[in-house]
Amino acid sequence: MTTVTASRQAGSALWRNVWRNVALPLLAILAALLVGALMLAFSGFDVAAAYGALWSGIFGNARNIGEALLRATPLILVGAGIAIAFRCGIWNIGAEGQFYMGAAAGAFIGLQAGSFSPWLAIPTALLAGALCGGLWAAIAGWLKVRLGLNEVVTTIMLNYIAIGIVGYLVTGPMQEANRYNPQTDEIAATMVLPRLLPGMRVHAGFLLALLLPALASILLFRTPWGFALRAVGFNPVAAQHAGIRVNVQYVLAISLSGALAGVAGTVEVLGVIGRLYENISPGYGFTGIAVSLLAANHPIGAIFSGLLFGALTTGAELMQLTAQIPSSMTFILQGLIIAFLVSFRALQGRVWRRG
Amino acid sequence: MEWLIGLQALLQATVRMAAPLTFTAVGETYGERAGVINIGLEGLMLIGAVTAYAVAFASGNVWLGVLAAGVAAAIFGVLFGVVTITLGANQIVAGAALNLIGLGLSSFIYRAFFGSVTDRAIQPLATVEIPLLNQIPVVGPVLFEQNLLVYAALLLTPLAALVLNRTMLGLALRSVGEHPKATATAGLSVIGLRYAAVAFGGMMAGIGGAYLSVAYANQFVENMVAGRGFIALAIVVFGRWSPLGALWASLLFGFTFALQLRLQAQNIPIAYQFLQILPYVATIVAMILLRGQSAQPKALGVPYTERT
Numbered sequence: 285m286t287t288v289t290a291s292r293q294a295g296s297a298l299w300r301n302v303w304r305n306v307a308l309p310l311l312a313i314l315a316a317l318l319v320g321a322l323m324l325a326f327s328g329f330d331v332a333a334a335y336g337a338l339w340s341g342i343f344g345n346a347r348n349i350g351e352a353l354l355r356a357t358p359l360i361l362v363g364a365g366i367a368i369a370f371r372c373g374i375w376n377i378g379a380e381g382q383f384y385m386g387a388a389a390g391a392f393i394g395l396q397a398g399s400f401s402p403w404l405a406i407p408t409a410l411l412a413g414a415l416c417g418g419l420w421a422a423i424a425g426w427l428k429v430r431l432g433l434n435e436v437v438t439t440i441m442l443n444y445i446a447i448g449i450v451g452y453l454v455t456g457p458m459q460e461a462n463r464y465n466p467q468t469d470e471i472a473a474t475m476v477l478p479r480l481l482p483g484m485r486v487h488a489g490f491l492l493a494l495l496l497p498a499l500a501s502i503l504l505f506r507t508p509w510g511f512a513l514r515a516v517g518f519n520p521v522a523a524q525h526a527g528i529r530v531n532v533q534y535v536l537a538i539s540l541s542g543a544l545a546g547v548a549g550t551v552e553v554l555g556v557i558g559r560l561y562e563n564i565s566p567g568y569g570f571t572g573i574a575v576s577l578l579a580a581n582h583p584i585g586a587i588f589s590g591l592l593f594g595a596l597t598t599g600a601e602l603m604q605l606t607a608q609i610p611s612s613m614t615f616i617l618q619g620l621i622i623a624f625l626v627s628f629r630a631l632q633g634r635v636w637r638r639g
Numbered sequence: 640m641e642w643l644i645g646l647q648a649l650l651q652a653t654v655r656m657a658a659p660l661t662f663t664a665v666g667e668t669y670g671e672r673a674g675v676i677n678i679g680l681e682g683l684m685l686i687g688a689v690t691a692y693a694v695a696f697a698s699g700n701v702w703l704g705v706l707a708a709g710v711a712a713a714i715f716g717v718l719f720g721v722v723t724i725t726l727g728a729n730q731i732v733a734g735a736a737l738n739l740i741g742l743g744l745s746s747f748i749y750r751a752f753f754g755s756v757t758d759r760a761i762q763p764l765a766t767v768e769i770p771l772l773n774q775i776p777v778v779g780p781v782l783f784e785q786n787l788l789v790y791a792a793l794l795l796t797p798l799a800a801l802v803l804n805r806t807m808l809g810l811a812l813r814s815v816g817e818h819p820k821a822t823a824t825a826g827l828s829v830i831g832l833r834y835a836a837v838a839f840g841g842m843m844a845g846i847g848g849a850y851l852s853v854a855y856a857n858q859f860v861e862n863m864v865a866g867r868g869f870i871a872l873a874i875v876v877f878g879r880w881s882p883l884g885a886l887w888a889s890l891l892f893g894f895t896f897a898l899q900l901r902l903q904a905q906n907i908p909i910a911y912q913f914l915q916i917l918p919y920v921a922t923i924v925a926m927i928l929l930r931g932q933s934a935q936p937k938a939l940g941v942p943y944t945e946r947t
Contacts, residue, residue: 323747327747327748327751327752329751375731377678377735427923427926427927431926431927431930432930433923433926433927433930434876434926436678436731436872437869437872437873437876437922437926438923438926440866440869441869441873441919441920441922441923442919442923444866444916444919445916445919445920448912448913448915448916448919449912449916451912451915452910452912452913455910455912456910570735570738570739571739573735574735574736574739577732577735609751610746610747610750610751610754612742612743612744612746612747612750612861613743613747614743615739615740615742615743615746616739616740616743616744616747617743618739618743619682619736619737619738619739619740619741619742619743620736620740622732622733622735622736622739623722623733623736623737623740626722626726626728626729626732626733626736627721627722627726627728629728630722630726630727630728630729631726633727634726634727634944
């Protein structure tokens with residue numbers, strides 16, 4: 285008898301998980317596409333042509349799929365990092381700045397380390413990126429636990445400061461040799477990440493985007509440290525009473541979060557762009573927030589939501605090219621997806637409490 | 640005398656740069672006093688900026704544009720309320736969504752409707768000199784030779800303080816942010832008061848954004864708010880959740896913006912990027928200096944449900 289009840293409970297828990305983490309996100313995506321369609325129609329665009337272009341921009345041919353993987357890579361890394369911070373209840377809105385710091389570190393090593401073996405130099409660059417992104421995030425963590433400053437505001441301010449620093453680097457000490465454009469020289473050829481498939485730009489960084497979220501998930505859900513981190517996110521006061529050092533957890537969580545965003549920046553420089561320049565990120569740090577939220581702040585889930593948002597980005601580019609729809613449509617869709625998802629989850633919470 | 644003229648120009652620019660921050664921060668002060676934090680101010684300001692520009696461009700009337708911006712952003716404020724007040728969703732998450740929607744929507748509208756327009760400038764908002772008062776040395780030109788929106792920001796703030804601190808409506812709003820259960824027990828609608836606060840906050844952020852497009856730049860530029868919505872959030876904290884405090888804090892940040900522009904024009908041997916980040920560094924420094932004096936509303940960010 286007990287085994288039957290237990291398995292029934294396990295079954296209903298499974299269904300609840302599927303409902304919460306698969307069905308509700310899909311519903312939110314549908315609702316967002318519907319609102320997007322109304323908006324396009326209202327603005328006088330051909331909705332069928334627009335969404336047709338969006339679809340073929342994603343699945344039209346193998347090259348497009350490779351491009352979606354390429355775009356998903358930084359989003360997954362940033363999103364998985366943000367998930368760690370959000371699980372701990374520290375609102376890291378500063379992944380954009382942490383990404384810039386990682387990109388700067390990656391470019392620095394990439395420019396200097398051409399004479400070393402890539403087996404040594406590339407991991408060094410990735411570690412440097414993680415370190416710079418992590419330390420940049422740690423500033424906000426330290427300001428929160430030592431001085432009580434709200435991390436939402438400080439991380440956002442640190443974004444602008446990081447972008448300013450990179451702007452300075454590429455017009456000053458790190459500017460290209462002929463001093464023409466606000467950018468660095470190209471990184472050493474040995475430092476460029478190898479491509480995974482012929483004819484596609486998707487590179488070895490994508491493998492990191494599969495590996496690191498998996499490691500982050502093990503850390504969060506299978507280790508005592510991860511348990512302590514999540515306990516702080518659930519209830520910091522209770523965690524404190526249970527003997528968990530809440531302040532330490534906050535700083536560690538946001539640093540790890542920043543380290544992943546930093547790696548994303550390094551990977552983008554070594555794998556795609558090949559140099560550092562101003563405005564190197566088209567808002568990956570902000571889209572990463574959406575990636576994490578859509579995945580219910582689960583690093584493995586961030587792989588899937590990152591792929592979705594990467595695909596949306598490539599699809600939107602074709603939509604702009606063939607149907608003249610401004611590509612800023614992606615931001616609207618991303619915002620709508622999050623808004624619908626939090627609404628659905630809140631609504632469902634209310635229904636369950638009543639039932 | 641040259642330094643005096645320089646100072647006067649600097650302070651004049653300070654007040655001009657402070658006005659959009661003042662509108663937005665005073666509105667958000669009301670929202671937060673009622674217990675709702677909206678980190679989507681940046682998105683609301685962008686919606687205001689593009690709406691004001693589009694309506695002013697189409698109608699030829701700047702004031703119609705400002706009005707439309709206030710209404711449009713208030714509607715988005717109410718939508719934010721539906722998600723956070725009625726459904727009780729996390730306010731930070733909903734605010735992040737609002738920022739993305741505002742960024743995307745403003746760029747979308749601009750590119751879709753103005754992408755092919757060649758002459759995109761609109762009639763700038765005229766400077767209105769207040770006779771006699773503008774003759775006062777330094778103070779005259781700084782405070783009394785500005786456009787009407789600047790005067791509106793300067794006059795609205797004491798009014799907002801008066802309503803919040805000295806009227807029944809203000810008392811009700813404040814109590815909703817401190818102890819919503821008690822407010823409900825007193826027979827007032829927590830939900831209704833919070834909706835009013837976020838609608839007002841939306842309207843003010845919309846006008847703040849409108850200021851940037853119709854009074855400051857005379858055009859719309861994608862992502863032109865450039866973090867001012869987030870700075871306004873810091874201003875609310877810095878101003879200790881009072882409208883007058885928000886005005887002073889806005890002036891301080893307006894000063895850093897004005898100083899930064901002025902130093903850039905002076906060709907001093909500091910990389911311009913370091914001047915550009917001045918307002919953002921100032922935000923953090925200001926927060927450090929004012930730490931620990933929190934007057935934060937007790938129920939800030941906590942959704943209200945009638946069940947215990």
